Amino acid sequence: MADQLIKICGLTTEETIDAAVEAGATHIGLVHFEKSPRHLSIADAAKLRARIPDSVKAVLLTVNMEPKPTAEALQEVQPDVLQLHGKETPEWLSLIKDNSKLEVWKAVGIKDRAALERAEKFKDAAHRLLYDAAAGALPGGNGLALDWRLLLNHRHVMPWGLAGGLGPHNVADAIRYTGAPLVDASSGLESEPGVKDIGKIRAFCEAALAARKAAA
Numbered sequence: 001m002a003d004q005l006i007k008i009c010g011l012t013t014e015e016t017i018d019a020a021v022e023a024g025a026t027h028i029g030l031v032h033f034e035k036s037p038r039h040l041s042i043a044d045a046a047k048l049r050a051r052i053p054d055s056v057k058a059v060l061l062t063v064n065m066e067p068k069p070t071a072e073a074l075q076e077v078q079p080d081v082l083q084l085h086g087k088e089t090p091e092w093l094s095l096i097k098d099n100s101k102l103e104v105w106k107a108v109g110i111k112d113r114a115a116l117e118r119a120e121k122f123k124d125a126a127h128r129l130l131y132d133a134a135a136g137a138l139p140g141g142n143g144l145a146l147d148w149r150l151l152l153n154h155r156h157v158m159p160w161g162l163a164g165g166l167g168p169h170n171v172a173d174a175i176r177y178t179g180a181p182l183v184d185a186s187s188g189l190e191s192e193p194g195v196k197d198i199g200k201i202r203a204f205c206e207a208a209l210a211a212r213k214a215a216a
């Protein structure tokens with residue numbers, strides 16, 4: 001069985017990046033979306049990106065960003081992965097994927113089986129789908145879980161990950177129940193919006209790694 005992939009998203013300090021890396025995160029997410037409490041300017045995202053070691057992938061998260069600022073952000077931040085968390089089209093994703101060395105992830109809000117089937121339109125346009133709850137106050141980062149039962153017996157046509165409302169209290173159940181190869185958490189690891197709690201980051205990674213080991 002493959003190793004568990006763990007993305008810790010919305011980090012805004014070097015201290016929390018170091019803690020996530022030490023705890024076993026495989027991916028660190030930096031959010032560039034002004035309405036988010038985890039928003040980083042591109043200059044700050046670039047500074048924090050430099051703190052992420054080569055062994056861990058840097059993920060830049062954007063929402064419905066126009067092509068020119070996207071190109072500038074990619075140039076400045078140099079992420080390994082671009083996570084698109086808005087209403088981006090397969091055509092736009094394909095353009096990025098075919099013209100860069102980036103891994104391209106598409107987050108999709110899942111409220112029913114039809115939404116899971118619709119997400120398959122990204123099969124050739126993205127390297128990975130990230131299933132999240134349907135958008136709430138923000139397009140993501142709302143701490144809302146999707147109905148995991150929708151993923152039972154689902155035939156995944158491409159690599160995927162599970163996001164939405166995950167935290168130390170439920171990540172082991174999520175892995176056991178859905179078999180998610182990648183788990184992604186943000187607001188469930190905070191003491192207040194935008195402020196990550198190092199104890200929760202450690203507990204999340206520990207629980208995810210133990211659940212994967214038990215399932216192997």
Ligand SMILES: O=C(O)c1ccccc1N[C@@H]1O[C@H](COP(=O)(O)O)[C@@H](O)[C@H]1O
Binds near residue numbers: 038140185
């Ligand atoms: O974190 C945010 O503020 C955010 C803003 C806009 C789009 C996505 C955002 N976060 C991502 O949403 C999912 C689920 O987050 P949560 O664990 O439920 O808080 C995850 O990929 C976040 O990185």
